[in-house]
Amino acid sequence: MPLSIEIRLKQMQVVQTAVTKNRIHYKKTCSVPMEDGWVDAKGIADPVAVAFALNKALQDNGIKEKKCTLCINNPSVIYRELTIPKVDDKRVAFVVRSEMIATLDLTHDYIVDFVILDETIEAHKTHVRILAVAIAERALASYIDICTKVGLKVDVVETATTSVIKLVSKSDILEGTDPTIVADIENEIMKIYLFENKSYILLRNTKLNTVDSKNKIEWIGDVEDDINKMMQFQFTRPSHIGVKRIVIYGDHPLIPEIRDAVSESLSVETLLYPKPDFLSGREESYLPYLNAIGAALRK
Template sequence: MKNIFIKKNQNQSSPNSKKKVNFKEVMNMDVKTLKAKFSKNFRKLNKINTPEKKRKVVAVDMGSSMIKIVEGMYYKENLTIDKYITMKTPKDAIVDGEIKKSQELFDKLHEVIKSNGIKAKYATCTNNSTLIINREISIPKVDEDEMDTVVRYEIQQYLPINLEDYILQVMILSEEEINESKKLNIRVIAYPEKIARGYYDLLIKLNLKPYALDVNYNAINKFINCIDKNNEYEYNSEDSVAFIDMGASFIDVNIYKNGNLDFTRMIKAGGNDIDEILIERNNIEINKVESFKAKNIDLEEVFEPINIYVREVVDDWIDKIEKIIQFYKNRNMGDEVKNIIIFGGSSKLKGIEEYMTNKLGINTIRKKSISKNAFNSNSDDRPIDDFINVIGSVIRL
């Protein structure tokens, strides 16, 4: 498993000065995560990936509303998680995956890390953003030394972006022959350098050693393959299964088949939509919204006015999810999504599993816990569905 952070020059006088990414080198890396690359520490990072080395990491899932932190280690296919921590994200500190208020975020993270006795020195981050581009394209089969040029040319035909502002990774998905011409089907991820640099600088300021920058759908993919693979009672991993992260600002729809990411989309909607209704219509104080939702919202109870308002919001979410699933089906020649696994804050709405199952006609399960046999954990049997992304980011393959 390889991961990319920003390649940084330790002699730079300003954190805002930029060093161009070596796209030739990047093109030949595995796309499953984004490889941590920065000059002085690069040899040390390579040592981390060797089986002989055991390193604890602190992993951070950077959400717009909540930040989840775990401390743990992945070594010789064994995963151990020692600590689970949640903290509220300072208001507007992270917007669409990008750090906007670095000092406020640093102050809060520094306090939480210190008060919880986290000792790990190596750090990973995972997040998602509408600014991260994920595309499958077809290119002519070329020699390795021509790959970067061809990919850059082709991606510019699909996306009118300045590639100097992005870190690119490419993975070959398949090879086919069309009219006696060989083609490569590839997946391209374009990760905004500005966002990656923000996380790198934050970790350095926290006196942590940046190890990896992940994207949530990759973290979930690792979670499925390393932890969730034995949960056949929930779903068959050979089928198309949608893992839906129902967050505060975004709903991430990630479809996996045969243990691999097959399709991903983000919906600009989430728990904040319900919070706004409760604050406006019921005059609920903002710091009491979560407890109010847990006690008073039931999607199966149709006669309470507040449930009617909430159902209207959830219906809009479901309509958008249904369109994504239908698009996936059409794109994949009728391939059906057989199961939906939901997790994240908004998946805790009472009755949402049954409600989505009835609306979509697809078995929907809320991921509440993980088998004790899946990995070593000092979680005291607490539900850890909020930590799926960040647990996955600890795993390095």
């Protein structure tokens, strides 16, 4: 049963999986907390501390797998949506890399990958909408080195957004062509994904303040406002159709309260991410591990 590991700024989410073409079974899961400064936009900044924490978590949970998939979910990954003229399949990678380097002024040691989202026709010419991702070679190497230090061989590297796109495409949360928001809520950041016509449209990252008993109501109100901003953006799109459903997941203790508050204040069906039909495993919550599970899915 290979592992799937999501690497955030302050946490790693580890899932022991068995993957077939159409199903994922998860046996063991664990969260590995990390301190400020261990991971940053350049990758692993404190490899000794990160390797020690990951190795201890694997030993404590009796996880002895040797292969893993990585899901990178931190600022070392750069996203950019591109629209390019349709070209021969063999030239797409070159065009995307050239656009990313020119647009973002990247150095040539960046690794660039992409996902084709859809095609559009403008002025009788076909264009391709692409989600491009870039990561510095040294940052990627730092993640792989950490896995090597604890005896793991990395077979696949995914980004969080491509993992979510795979997860949503194989889940039954998109009803027809209705616009849907998927919100991943963690302790310090919320990622809000917009889907329409069963296709990925947009991602917005929002920093979250620290919450406590004194500011909880205000904090939840801020989350509602950020989700509402994405709803308002949807009205500006060509379809002018409002968001019909909001789906929430992540690893935050207030997620159930957030769901109830968002449902009441925004008057939109709001639910916790339902367990996908393709997923089986332990009865413990799968919500904190959905990014890692999405990364493990086969394309």
